Amino acid sequence: MDRSDRSRPEPVEVVCPKCRYTEIIYLPKDDLPQCPDCHIQMMISELLDEGKSY
Ligand SMILES: [Zn+2]
Numbered sequence: 001m002d003r004s005d006r007s008r009p010e011p012v013e014v015v016c017p018k019c020r021y022t023e024i025i026y027l028p029k030d031d032l033p034q035c036p037d038c039h040i041q042m043m044i045s046e047l048l049d050e051g052k053s054y
Helices: none
Strands: 010-015 022-027 043-047
Antiparallel strands (some): 010 022, 010 043
């Protein structure tokens, strides 16, 4: 078993600061996308992996 999970993509929610459009990307594989409507760079909303009770 390989316990080193460092290269595993992490789901991150990004949001457009202007129109609040949200999208899920995977870091560090993906770059921060641009909003398809506003054509500005979206920002990270929250880490989806955190704060969940498994
Ligand atoms: Zn937008």
